[in-house]
Amino acid sequence: MAALASSSSSSLLFTSPPSKLPSPSLYPLPRFSLPTSSFLSSSLSISPSSLSYPTASRRHSASSFTVRAAAAGKKKVLIVNTNSGGHAVIGFYFAKQLLGSGHEVTILTVGDEGSDKMKKPPFNRFSEITSAGGKTVWGDPADVGTVVAGATFDVVLDNNGKDLDSVRPVVDWAKSSGVKQFLFISSAGIYKPTDQPPHVEGDVVKADAGHVGVEKYIAEVFSSWAIFRPQYMIGSGNNKDCEEWFFDRIVRNRPVPIPGSGMQLTNIAHVRDVSSMLTLAVEKPEAASSNIFNCVSDRAVTLDGMARLCAEAAGLPVEIVHYDPKAIGIDAKKAFPFRNMHFYAEPRAAKDILGWEGTTNLPEDLKERFEEYVKIGRDTKPMKFEIDDKILEALKVAVAV
Amino acid sequence: MAKLVVLQPTKQPPISLLSSSLSHFNGTKLCQIQYKRKVCQPKGALHVAASSTKKILIMGGTRFIGVFLSRLLVKEGHQVTLFTRGKAPVTQQLPGESDSDYSDFKSKILHLKGDRQDFEFVKSSLSAEGFDVVYDINGREAVEVEPILDALPNLEQFIYCSSAGVYLKSDILPHCEVDAVDPKSRHKGKLNTESLLEKSGVNWTSLRPVYIYGPLNYNPVEEWFFHRLKAGRPIPIPNSGVQITQLGHVKDLATAFVRVLGNEKASKQVFNISGEKYVTFDGLAKACAKAGGFPEPEIVHYNPKEFDFGKKKAFPFRDQHFFASVEKAKHVLGLKPEFDLVEGLTDSYNLDFGRGTYRKEADFSTDDMILNKTFALQS
Numbered sequence: 001m002a003a004l005a006s007s008s009s010s011s012l013l014f015t016s017p018p019s020k021l022p023s024p025s026l027y028p029l030p031r032f033s034l035p036t037s038s039f040l041s042s043s044l045s046i047s048p049s050s051l052s053y054p055t056a057s058r059r060h061s062a063s064s065f066t067v068r069a070a071a072a073g074k075k076k077v078l079i080v081n082t083n084s085g086g087h088a089v090i091g092f093y094f095a096k097q098l099l100g101s102g103h104e105v106t107i108l109t110v111g112d113e114g115s116d117k118m119k120k121p122p123f124n125r126f127s128e129i130t131s132a133g134g135k136t137v138w139g140d141p142a143d144v145g146t147v148v149a150g151a152t153f154d155v156v157l158d159n160n161g162k163d164l165d166s167v168r169p170v171v172d173w174a175k176s177s178g179v180k181q182f183l184f185i186s187s188a189g190i191y192k193p194t195d196q197p198p199h200v201e202g203d204v205v206k207a208d209a210g211h212v213g214v215e216k217y218i219a220e221v222f223s224s225w226a227i228f229r230p231q232y233m234i235g236s237g238n239n240k241d242c243e244e245w246f247f248d249r250i251v252r253n254r255p256v257p258i259p260g261s262g263m264q265l266t267n268i269a270h271v272r273d274v275s276s277m278l279t280l281a282v283e284k285p286e287a288a289s290s291n292i293f294n295c296v297s298d299r300a301v302t303l304d305g306m307a308r309l310c311a312e313a314a315g316l317p318v319e320i321v322h323y324d325p326k327a328i329g330i331d332a333k334k335a336f337p338f339r340n341m342h343f344y345a346e347p348r349a350a351k352d353i354l355g356w357e358g359t360t361n362l363p364e365d366l367k368e369r370f371e372e373y374v375k376i377g378r379d380t381k382p383m384k385f386e387i388d389d390k391i392l393e394a395l396k397v398a399v400a401v
Numbered sequence: 402m403a404k405l406v407v408l409q410p411t412k413q414p415p416i417s418l419l420s421s422s423l424s425h426f427n428g429t430k431l432c433q434i435q436y437k438r439k440v441c442q443p444k445g446a447l448h449v450a451a452s453s454t455k456k457i458l459i460m461g462g463t464r465f466i467g468v469f470l471s472r473l474l475v476k477e478g479h480q481v482t483l484f485t486r487g488k489a490p491v492t493q494q495l496p497g498e499s500d501s502d503y504s505d506f507k508s509k510i511l512h513l514k515g516d517r518q519d520f521e522f523v524k525s526s527l528s529a530e531g532f533d534v535v536y537d538i539n540g541r542e543a544v545e546v547e548p549i550l551d552a553l554p555n556l557e558q559f560i561y562c563s564s565a566g567v568y569l570k571s572d573i574l575p576h577c578e579v580d581a582v583d584p585k586s587r588h589k590g591k592l593n594t595e596s597l598l599e600k601s602g603v604n605w606t607s608l609r610p611v612y613i614y615g616p617l618n619y620n621p622v623e624e625w626f627f628h629r630l631k632a633g634r635p636i637p638i639p640n641s642g643v644q645i646t647q648l649g650h651v652k653d654l655a656t657a658f659v660r661v662l663g664n665e666k667a668s669k670q671v672f673n674i675s676g677e678k679y680v681t682f683d684g685l686a687k688a689c690a691k692a693g694g695f696p697e698p699e700i701v702h703y704n705p706k707e708f709d710f711g712k713k714k715a716f717p718f719r720d721q722h723f724f725a726s727v728e729k730a731k732h733v734l735g736l737k738p739e740f741d742l743v744e745g746l747t748d749s750y751n752l753d754f755g756r757g758t759y760r761k762e763a764d765f766s767t768d769d770m771i772l773n774k775t776f777a778l779q780s
Contacts, residue, residue: 200678
């Protein structure tokens, strides 16, 4: 039942050494001559009295990030990024945000630069990283040291592995090469289902979940670490469909089949919120250290609600149809992009400890998403809805021709 | 308005759990938020309200919230007056309260007898007395508050018990203090009162609880489940049972009311006050069973549209998601609820229902309608 939001990418790890080693030209002489040792970061932890309160004006604007970064000391950050799935977009936003804040960034994407996977977003937009001064490399995380050609980093974010086998080599290399802070993208999917939502940091997790072993190992090896447990994300450059699933049906005037009651709560964050939380952890390493953060937006939405919001964003009506997957022999995991249960975590630790604030505003964000959806012509793309048809047939629901 | 029922005298001897419960309402418990290494303490959050003695008026105070709140305030050394019609005794000894604590409280609490709907009387009596702070915990309409404000031009603080029921129903949750409110809701009187307070210029604070529970609850929240569990009956829950609600213990609410007293950070602010975790309807049934030491309940789901219950309520909660974030109170006031759900329900059970006391007699008529139909279909 450990179905996670992102598709499994661990099977795509290459065991043979990468065919192309990064050429020396990818590691030009540093443009900045600032010392790389960590300094000032500890003195810059935001004191509790300046924590933002929900009703106060947003203090963590982009400009204040830049100011803080400069004072906190420029960091050299390595992002080990998955090459597919719902989490892929995290590394893309994080890289750009770090670069915008004046940090040095290398993003190591699993696999080959030339693979078909790289034709999809966010990978097909990596020029946005390089033009901002970031470095992009490809390879096998198990050989990370070689792939980055011996470069050293202050911070590593593993946004790839889901089990100890895939993350251990990165952790071990990071430790031995002097990385100070290790960050890991885990998953809120490891929380044990509860009838007392939300999932908060510290709640019981499923002991057999792969991520759990990774979290434990990181905590053993590093003294400065932070774990991030995301749920679902929307945002331009996403590798996996989220809101598109709803748009596809709404623009074609098709019913939206939702399993169960439709009252199930989920958490859909704009990836910029995920990125801002990670950036705060980089810039406040002492505050972040030894903490788990639910990396989600600060509001939940029901499944029916998401359908309605997508329809509103599209300016179109929506017909929601509920069904019992078991009763009609449907695998809900294949039929529907979200978990068929309450799956709802809150970002309490990030707010309490990092002073993080969420900016996700689904009604507004979905409008933007719909504009892009239409701009790329997906609204007129021919599509098949085989599973939908099966569901609707079983329920005897008419579909507009 | 429901009739006030005199509490049954306790027949059972105190049980060992009482000592912990007692400590919960003897004096304000100061709670700190602790994480692995960092303690997050907004400046002033642990500041105990009011180093000076205040002359405090509570509108109401003899039924549920006020019973606990008044004790905390008296314990803090304030002079506390309860404004009630006198229909219920001004004071009653609480289950688990020692004789000495009770007599101490009884000797100090003051009573102003009157009907708050008599606005002239309210204005004249309050004006004659003069109060520093007013807690309005039974007000429903803005007009009821006007005479209070008129009577007390130098009022230091007006603290209001509002309701999370004012929030506009939404697909996006939890309800936060900044969210849209519903001017057409059943609780619009609360909303209008908040607006009046805002416009009046008085230093006001408004607390919005969700569902309140705890010993002496006159709203059959936990009692509804306890009746059925005790009778060994199935628990009928409308629709899917995954609707999410939220309960807040009355003692935590009383603590919150004390925390905002004389607190600058609470000035002209609204705070949601309830439990830190929410709960599904099905989950609540199970939690009540745990609290009362009952076996796991049989839950029966039904479609309420298939029944005509007349004027009777077949289930004590709104059939929808209804929960509010209490993060603002946590961050601004340093408030962390003491009770989690099962602990709180256990406290309620041990001090109230479990001793044989309750407010409403069990009425299983709607249950029987549901169960008859459900089992008829199954046979």
